[in-house]
Amino acid sequence: MESTRHIGGTIPIKESIEELSQLAATAGAEVLATLTQRLEHPSHSHYIGKGKLEELVILKDATESNLVIFDDELSPNQQRELERALGGAKVIDRTALILDIFASRAQTHEGRIQVELAQMEYLLPRLAGQWSHLERLGGGIGTRGPGESQLETDRRLVRRSISHLKSELEDVRRHRGLIRRRRRVRGVHQVALVGYTNAGKSTLMNALAQAGVTAESKLFSTLDPTTRAISLPRGGELLLTDTVGFIQKLPHQLVAAFRATLEELKEADLLIHVVDITYSMATAQYQTVLQVLGELGLGEKTFIVAGNKADKIEASEKAAQSHGALIMKSVLPSVPEEDLVIVSAAKGWGMGRLLECISVKLEGTMSAVTVQIPYDAGRMVELFRRYGSIEQQKYRAAGTLIKGKIPERLLHRFSQYFVAN
Numbered sequence: 001m002e003s004t005r006h007i008g009g010t011i012p013i014k015e016s017i018e019e020l021s022q023l024a025a026t027a028g029a030e031v032l033a034t035l036t037q038r039l040e041h042p043s044h045s046h047y048i049g050k051g052k053l054e055e056l057v058i059l060k061d062a063t064e065s066n067l068v069i070f071d072d073e074l075s076p077n078q079q080r081e082l083e084r085a086l087g088g089a090k091v092i093d094r095t096a097l098i099l100d101i102f103a104s105r106a107q108t109h110e111g112r113i114q115v116e117l118a119q120m121e122y123l124l125p126r127l128a129g130q131w132s133h134l135e136r137l138g139g140g141i142g143t144r145g146p147g148e149s150q151l152e153t154d155r156r157l158v159r160r161s162i163s164h165l166k167s168e169l170e171d172v173r174r175h176r177g178l179i180r181r182r183r184r185v186r187g188v189h190q191v192a193l194v195g196y197t198n199a200g201k202s203t204l205m206n207a208l209a210q211a212g213v214t215a216e217s218k219l220f221s222t223l224d225p226t227t228r229a230i231s232l233p234r235g236g237e238l239l240l241t242d243t244v245g246f247i248q249k250l251p252h253q254l255v256a257a258f259r260a261t262l263e264e265l266k267e268a269d270l271l272i273h274v275v276d277i278t279y280s281m282a283t284a285q286y287q288t289v290l291q292v293l294g295e296l297g298l299g300e301k302t303f304i305v306a307g308n309k310a311d312k313i314e315a316s317e318k319a320a321q322s323h324g325a326l327i328m329k330s331v332l333p334s335v336p337e338e339d340l341v342i343v344s345a346a347k348g349w350g351m352g353r354l355l356e357c358i359s360v361k362l363e364g365t366m367s368a369v370t371v372q373i374p375y376d377a378g379r380m381v382e383l384f385r386r387y388g389s390i391e392q393q394k395y396r397a398a399g400t401l402i403k404g405k406i407p408e409r410l411l412h413r414f415s416q417y418f419v420a421n
């Protein structure tokens with residue numbers, strides 16, 4: 001049996017199945033019936049117990065279903081045995097379903113390679129020689145060695161295609177790395193939106209940046225990180241990145257493949273965790289995201305929590321603010337009040353407070369300095385204003401005296417102008 005390691009997974013069965021139905025609908029399937037079973041130990045052959053399997057066969061016939069989706073990962077063997085028992089219906093698991101959605105959503109070249117890579121890695125242990133379409137992966141006639149079984153050939157083709165995809169991805173990454181390094185040198189603050197799928201990250205990105213990013217009620221509408229520049233009300237500029245949504249039981253193949261998102265998150269000075277506070281599973285979704293971030297080594301980042309969709313709880317912004325704050329206290333008691341902002345990305349409520357909170361948090365990550373910049377280096381004053389925050393500015397004979405804060409990564413560029421307070 002191959003590894004069934006997932007990341008996240010704190011959501012109760014009923015809600016998990018509900019989410020699976022939503023995923024199925026997103027993938028274009030119509031859900032005709034659902035079935036659950038509480039099992040201490042899944043069976044090696046069919047995952048579910050004998051009686052349940054009979055029930056499933058009857059249900060499948062009665063509803064004339066042609067697809068059965070399991071919420072947990074199935075071993076290749078279980079999948080095969082289930083398909084045999086279900087006579088003709090296709091059997092897939094949550095991972096395959098998510099991979100399928102990702103495949104239909106991937107838009108950029110990079111996104112497509114990532115999904116294809118994840119699919120290949122998922123397929124590899126499941127190959128049982130029935131792969132006639134593998135020719136398109138670069139092998140085909142003539143690749144089969146003497147005495148080699150079809151299965152071995154298939155595996156070899158998939159492995160080759162995996163390593164090809166990996167090296168292609170490496171090129172894209174190198175390019176991204178370059179862009180990121182350039183941003184870092186410029187000293188721009190980087191802020192990333194994270195959160196459960198469908199929480200409203202892209203809508204919030206639109207509200208903040210009028211960026212025109214796709215936002216829709218389907219799960220996983222965003223696959224590729226998108227970045228936009230935003231000006232802060234108190235001066236200064238930041239780069240905001242929208243990222244792929246998280247989900248419980250996230251297929252680990254995908255976590256590894258979506259490194260572009262992860263790299264953006266790693267680089268960020270601040271993460272805005274978007275939570276749909278109107279959803280009954282808000283707490284579990286919040287924890288799932290924290291768990292995934294923790295596993296990715298991002299647990300120590302500076303956070304703001306944006307409690308979104310406040311317009312769904314009250315009709316007026318004022319009422320939504322106070323009611324939203326109460327809800328937040330009960331669903332996310334562990335989040336300090338100063339790290340919390342109630343928003344409605346759809347209505348644009350709370351954007352001012354969110355930007356203010358971002359400014360404060362970013363300032364917390366900056367270093368206090370006093371500099372005197374000669375008049376012939378006016379460019380440096382501009383740099384200070386753009387990426388730092390100015391508390392006091394005076395014009396002296398020798399130059400402009402500025403007291404304020406600048407991002408740590410810009411310190412070296414100002415060091416020659418430092419003066420005592």
Ligand SMILES: Nc1nc2c(ncn2[C@@H]2O[C@H](COP(=O)(O)OP(=O)(O)OP(=O)(O)O)[C@@H](O)[C@H]2O)c(=O)[nH]1
Nearest residue numbers: 198199200201202203216217220221222245345346
């Ligand atoms: N009522 C209401 N709906 C919202 C709000 N923000 C987002 N939505 C809706 O929630 C759904 C998901 O929004 P997206 O912005 O696509 O969510 P996302 O977090 O980017 O989702 P993925 O990219 O799939 O991870 C869409 O139907 C939005 O219109 C809000 O403040 N209020």
Ligand SMILES: [Mg+2]
Nearest residue numbers: 201202221222
């Ligand atoms: Mg999105």
